[in-house]
Amino acid sequence: MSIDLLEPFTVPFVRRAVIGGVLLSAVSALVGVWVIVRGMTFLGEAMSHGMLPGVAIAALLGGSLVLGAAVSAFAMALGVNALRRNKRFGQDTSIGLLFVGMLSIGVILVSHSQSFATDLTAFLFGDVLAIRPEDLGLLLGALAFVALVSVPLYRPFLVLSFDPRKAQTLGLRPDLANVAMLTLLTITIAVSFHVVGTLLSFGMLIAPxxxxxxxxxxxxxxMAVAFAIGSFSTVVGVLVSWNAGTAAGASIAATAVATFFALAGVVQFVERRSAKRPVTEFSS
Known part of the structure; x- marks a missing residue:
């Protein structure tokens, strides 16, 4: 039984899914690198789940789910930023408390909906194959905004990632740069949850x-390599989903994580080979 790799891409909704995944990969590459370098991984994970109250309220009021997600995630980020000044406990404690609190409130709100199971499943896992043309426009707009903000703030982000005190000395306004980074992270998480869901959006943000x-x-x-990995994961994930009948969003995220571990294995193998290679000196 032969598998036609091009067959899925003749279907309009599959093409939209691939385009959406590639756009999301570009947005995630521009933001995900800074999240890892700055040690904001746990915050990003918490924000991806802290969107639920905003999404629930937006659903109950008939508003924009993406806007509700963005408002909720940003509110959580501001809460963490405010609590980090407390000397009695670390930042990870405040993130953990807000994470559980926001998620609990969201579940309570969604539980009042008659379609609780459907709403929560869509929120957690997304539906990349249901991307509409207007969703592609949203992703394209998010990419344009993130790129326009990232380019002029590249130097402040870079210095802030490695030496916040030097950023202050150089007059790079680290507090403003930190708010800008939180804003970009909020936008990325908000637009990605609609594609792959809140549980998998974090994987697409971090793994590539x-x-x-x-x-x-x-x-x-x-960032360029991260974009390539994310795009590769999108194409492979969609192909796996089409031929194996698996969930498309989960297949994309799983491919991204598998690619990370494959690269980690190759790098470790090469490093071990280099370390074991004997150094021979030749004399004339």
Whole structure:
């Protein structure tokens, strides 16, 4: 039984899914690298789940789910930013408390909906094959905004990631740069949950960037490699979903994570080979 790899791409909704995944990969690459470099991984994970109250309220009021997700995620980020000044406990404690609190409120709100199971499943896992043309426009707009903000703030983001005190000394306004980074993270999470769901959006944000950091060092190169990994994962994930009948969003995220571990294995193998290689000196 032969498998026609091009057959799925003749279907309009599959083409939209691939285009949406590629656009999401570009947005995630521009933001995910900074999230890892700045040690914001746990915050990103918490924000991806902290969207639920905003999504629930938006659904109950008949408003925009993406806007509700963005407002809820940003409110959580501001809460974490405010609590981090408390000297009695660390930032991870405040993130954990807000994470559980926001998720609990969201579940309580959604539980009042008659379609609780359907709503929660769609929120958690998304439906990449249900992407509409207007969703592609939203992703394209998010990519344009994130790129326009990232380019002029590249230097503040870079210095802030490695030496916040130096950023202050150089007059790069680290507080403003931090708010800008939280805003970009909020936008990325908000637009991605509609594609792959809140449980998988974090994987698309982190896995390609983490894989890229294994093989590249300069931030622009890392972002380019992360975009390539994310796009590759989208195409492979959609093909796996089409031929194996699996969930498309989960297949995409699983491919991204599998690619990371494959790269990690290759890098580790090469490093071990290099370490074991004997150094021979030849004399004339």
């Amino acid at each position: 960037s983490a894989g890229a950091l294994l093989v590249a060092r300069r931030i622009p190169t890392v």
